[in-house]
Amino acid sequence: MVTFVVRRLAFMMLILVSVSFLTFLIVNVLPGDVANTILGDFATPDQVEALRQRLGLNQPVLYRYVEWAAGMVHGDFGISLKTNQPIGPTLWGRLKNSLILASLGLAVAIPIGIGLGVVAAVYKGSFLDRAITTTVVIIFALPEYVIGLALILIFSIRWNLLPASSLVLPGQSVFSNPLTLVLPIAVVALGMLAYFCQVTRASMIATLNSGYVRTAVLKGLHKRSVVVKHALRNAMIPTLAEIGLSFGYSLGGLVVIETVFSYPGIGQFLVQAIQNRDIPALQAAVIVVAAAYSIGNLIADVGSLALNPKLRV
Amino acid sequence: MSRQKSIFDAISRRRFLEATFAAGVTAAMGNTLIGASRAFAQAVKKGGDLKLAFPNAIDSLDPFNAGSTAGQTLSGAMFDNLTTFAADGVSILPQLATSWKPEAGGQEWVFELRQGVKFHDGSDFTSEDVVATIMRTLDKARAGYGFGVYGPVKEAKAEGTHAVRVYLTQPFADFPTSCAGRWSRILPAASVDKQAEHPNGTGPFKLESHEQGTSTRIVRNEAYWDKDRPHLDSISFFQVAESVGQQAAIRGGAVDLINQIGSETFLALQNVPGVVPYSQPSGRYQVAYTLAHLDPFKDWRVRLAFKYLIDRKALLSSGLMGQGVIGNDIQLPPGHPLLVDLPVHDQDFDKAKSLLKEAGVENLSLDCWTTSERPPSPKMALAIREGAAAVGINVTVKDIPFTEYRANVPRKQPLFTSQWSDSRTLYEQFYLVNHTNGAANYSTVEIAPGVDAKIEQLIAEIDEAKRKQILAELLPVIQERSDRVIPYFQNFFAVSTERVKGFNPIELFDVRDIWIDA
Numbered sequence: 148m149v150t151f152v153v154r155r156l157a158f159m160m161l162i163l164v165s166v167s168f169l170t171f172l173i174v175n176v177l178p179g180d181v182a183n184t185i186l187g188d189f190a191t192p193d194q195v196e197a198l199r200q201r202l203g204l205n206q207p208v209l210y211r212y213v214e215w216a217a218g219m220v221h222g223d224f225g226i227s228l229k230t231n232q233p234i235g236p237t238l239w240g241r242l243k244n245s246l247i248l249a250s251l252g253l254a255v256a257i258p259i260g261i262g263l264g265v266v267a268a269v270y271k272g273s274f275l276d277r278a279i280t281t282t283v284v285i286i287f288a289l290p291e292y293v294i295g296l297a298l299i300l301i302f303s304i305r306w307n308l309l310p311a312s313s314l315v316l317p318g319q320s321v322f323s324n325p326l327t328l329v330l331p332i333a334v335v336a337l338g339m340l341a342y343f344c345q346v347t348r349a350s351m352i353a354t355l356n357s358g359y360v361r362t363a364v365l366k367g368l369h370k371r372s373v374v375v376k377h378a379l380r381n382a383m384i385p386t387l388a389e390i391g392l393s394f395g396y397s398l399g400g401l402v403v404i405e406t407v408f409s410y411p412g413i414g415q416f417l418v419q420a421i422q423n424r425d426i427p428a429l430q431a432a433v434i435v436v437a438a439a440y441s442i443g444n445l446i447a448d449v450g451s452l453a454l455n456p457k458l459r460v
Numbered sequence: 461m462s463r464q465k466s467i468f469d470a471i472s473r474r475r476f477l478e479a480t481f482a483a484g485v486t487a488a489m490g491n492t493l494i495g496a497s498r499a500f501a502q503a504v505k506k507g508g509d510l511k512l513a514f515p516n517a518i519d520s521l522d523p524f525n526a527g528s529t530a531g532q533t534l535s536g537a538m539f540d541n542l543t544t545f546a547a548d549g550v551s552i553l554p555q556l557a558t559s560w561k562p563e564a565g566g567q568e569w570v571f572e573l574r575q576g577v578k579f580h581d582g583s584d585f586t587s588e589d590v591v592a593t594i595m596r597t598l599d600k601a602r603a604g605y606g607f608g609v610y611g612p613v614k615e616a617k618a619e620g621t622h623a624v625r626v627y628l629t630q631p632f633a634d635f636p637t638s639c640a641g642r643w644s645r646i647l648p649a650a651s652v653d654k655q656a657e658h659p660n661g662t663g664p665f666k667l668e669s670h671e672q673g674t675s676t677r678i679v680r681n682e683a684y685w686d687k688d689r690p691h692l693d694s695i696s697f698f699q700v701a702e703s704v705g706q707q708a709a710i711r712g713g714a715v716d717l718i719n720q721i722g723s724e725t726f727l728a729l730q731n732v733p734g735v736v737p738y739s740q741p742s743g744r745y746q747v748a749y750t751l752a753h754l755d756p757f758k759d760w761r762v763r764l765a766f767k768y769l770i771d772r773k774a775l776l777s778s779g780l781m782g783q784g785v786i787g788n789d790i791q792l793p794p795g796h797p798l799l800v801d802l803p804v805h806d807q808d809f810d811k812a813k814s815l816l817k818e819a820g821v822e823n824l825s826l827d828c829w830t831t832s833e834r835p836p837s838p839k840m841a842l843a844i845r846e847g848a849a850a851v852g853i854n855v856t857v858k859d860i861p862f863t864e865y866r867a868n869v870p871r872k873q874p875l876f877t878s879q880w881s882d883s884r885t886l887y888e889q890f891y892l893v894n895h896t897n898g899a900a901n902y903s904t905v906e907i908a909p910g911v912d913a914k915i916e917q918l919i920a921e922i923d924e925a926k927r928k929q930i931l932a933e934l935l936p937v938i939q940e941r942s943d944r945v946i947p948y949f950q951n952f953f954a955v956s957t958e959r960v961k962g963f964n965p966i967e968l969f970d971v972r973d974i975w976i977d978a
Contacts, residue, residue: 178867187527187605191899192871197601230520230672231656237672296704303708311708314511314698314715316677317669409700411674419517419673424863 264347391447
């Protein structure tokens with residue numbers, strides 16, 4: 148197990164270096180840079196050139212990458228080209244907020260998604276199964292943007308029950324007004340629970356048809372005991388892997404949700420970095436999201452190993 | 461090198477400058493205007509926190525690098541200018557300057573500065589701060605958006621602790637007005653380049669806390685020199701980007717005021733009880749550029765032909781849902797006091813065809829570049845395509861992401877859409893965009909012989925009647941020959957709750973005047 152984790156950690160580092168280098172290259176071949184963004188489209192070409200020189204944008208890409216990477220190794224995320232402020236403190240604050248949103252979304256989505264998946268599998272082919280399956284497919288097919296806007300229209304504008312914007316003052320926690328969290332969490336949770344439900348249902352159906360479950364039934368065990376103690380444990384393995392991946396995905400995928408709800412997370416930070424062509428800020432955010440993705444994946448793998456001893460061989 | 465014959469040679473030339481600056485304008489009258497602009501002072505209630513939202517984020521705490529309206533409004537709250545605009549948005553009042561006068565025929569301006577003013581860190585405001593600020597706007601690498609905002613300035617020098625002399629490269633009547641602009645805030649000399657990290661102004665509000673890209677809170681500067689203002693205790697700035705989010709935020713009272721909303725948000729909130737929507741004509745306009753130094757627009761007749769392609773009324777109706785004013789290819793909005801009567805540029809395919817024929821243009825095919833991130837300019841591009849097709853020109857609309865547009869389109873493509881904020885001085889309105897040396901003249905050529913000289917005359921002139929005379933000669937030429945099709949001026953939109961008072965619905969309003977009717 149330890150060897151496995153160490154190997155995976157080494158592999159993760161390799162992935163992060165590759166991701167950072169590719170991001171750096173991609174951003175540099177895109178048209179426009181932060182000098183254009185800072186000065187606007189009315190700036191004269193020589194004005195843009197003067198600023199490019201001051202910001203060091205005329206240095207070779209590789210040189211700038213190595214300089215940035217050397218700082219990263221020492222935990223220095225660098226200085227934002229747009230705001231001239233250190234990136235680290237802002238980024239960590241945003242990451243914390245996104246982790247809260249993603250974790251709470253998962254906390255809601257996991258029990259509901261798995262529960263609905265189990266019910267749909269146990270009552271496979273029934274009206275209940277079809278109702279659950281159809282609903283989650285519709286939710287899964289709808290973009291988060293549409294779900295978010297629909298919830299705002301219904302709960303904020305029509306009924307005026309919940310706030311639509313997570314307006315947080317500097318230094319305040321996102322929990323300072325917990326009601327503002329309800330709608331963004333609902334959107335995160337809806338998307339994920341639909342997915343967990345589908346994965347759990349498929350896995351549970353396969354497990355319920357397996358030989359050892361039939362044996363348990365023939366032994367005369369109670370149906371609940373068969374489902375919960377025998378089938379669910381094994382059926383959870385693919386679901387758990389998906390939950391791990393979803394955690395990383397949800398961090399990167401919060402871009403749309405955070406924009407719709409003005410939520411001060413890493414997704415909103417990413418959008419602003421892209422709009423500003425602020426390469427150091429963008430690099431830092433991408434690395435953090437990639438790391439979250441990798442760590443989520445690692446946790447899922449370790450969890451699968453713990454649940455299924457056969458995988459340890 | 462022979463000079464081209466001026467298009468204005470037929471018009472008798474006048475000597476304006478002697479008359480212009482003979483009087484030596486001072487701003488002593490400014491003190492009376494301050495009182496006039498406070499008509500609502502009796503009803504004012506002090507205190508309260510204003511929750512102020514923008515669709516854009518505060519992009520920098522440094523006033524010279526604040527590109528967003530949110531950032532510019534914030535800098536206006538934390539910093540002062542030498543002068544400021546009155547509520548009419550045209551006349552100016554003293555702020556950090558108490559009086560000013562032109563010397564040397566308008567090529568120098570002398571400003572007397574307010575005494576006893578302190579920056580937020582407790583240091584004294586002196587003439588060195590004004591000099592350092594103006595000199596930063598002359599340095600391309602350090603100035604940011606502030607580059608050249610004071611006009612044709614050569615240098616600034618202190619005359620004692622509370623007077624400054626500014627040397628210009630040419631006479632410039634609007635210099636005091638240019639001191640009131642969004643990028644003309646006065647910064648402290650000691651940290652003139654460090655405002656992004658530690659903003660330190662003399663303004664009525666001090667920075668309390670700031671989360672980059674999220675929210676900002678400023679609190680009243682108890683040591684502010686103007687004892688009458690501000691009225692609020694504090695202001696919290698937020699970004700609410702989405703229209704639906706904006707509607708929910710104002711309806712639910714999560715914010716008190718949202719500035720610069722879209723037309724769709726305005727229309728959605730028009731009849732909502734408890735909500736006050738604002739739609740006000742402004743000088744902000746969208747434009748289709750036909751760059752005069754690039755083919756096929758090197759011939760002015762082709763540029764003029766494109767001004768006859770658009771059905772402006774239909775475009776205003778579809779693009780802005782009627783919330784704007786039809787433009788006539790002149791950067792002064794209808795109703796501007798200096799505007800003169802001009803022929804109306806309406807859709808006229810016969811005129812366009814005849815102009816193209818005269819210019820010898822046939823089988824023309826070109827791209828019109830635009831970006832959906834600046835709505836509704838893509839609709840303008842489509843209107844041009846439709847009109848062009850009617851006169852035998854094949855226009856392909858290229859709608860690209862804004863960052864790509866910004867890097868590759870302005871100044872580089874012959875035909876593209878763009879937009880301009882409200883400009884206050886004739887220098888911004890004409891010199892910067894129409895003079896060959898104007899920083900924002902994308903065409904980099906004189907659009908007609910003699911136009912440059914006429915613009916120089918215009919910006920040097922201080923007498924309004926004489927300015928009108930110059931404009932009467934200049935505007936028809938600019939309308940006919942310029943590289944800009946201006947089909948409409950956009951209304952300015954904002955929305956507030958009923959408890960917000962003293963709000964002047966313009967793009968850059970002064971937070972000093974706002975109060976809360978709790």
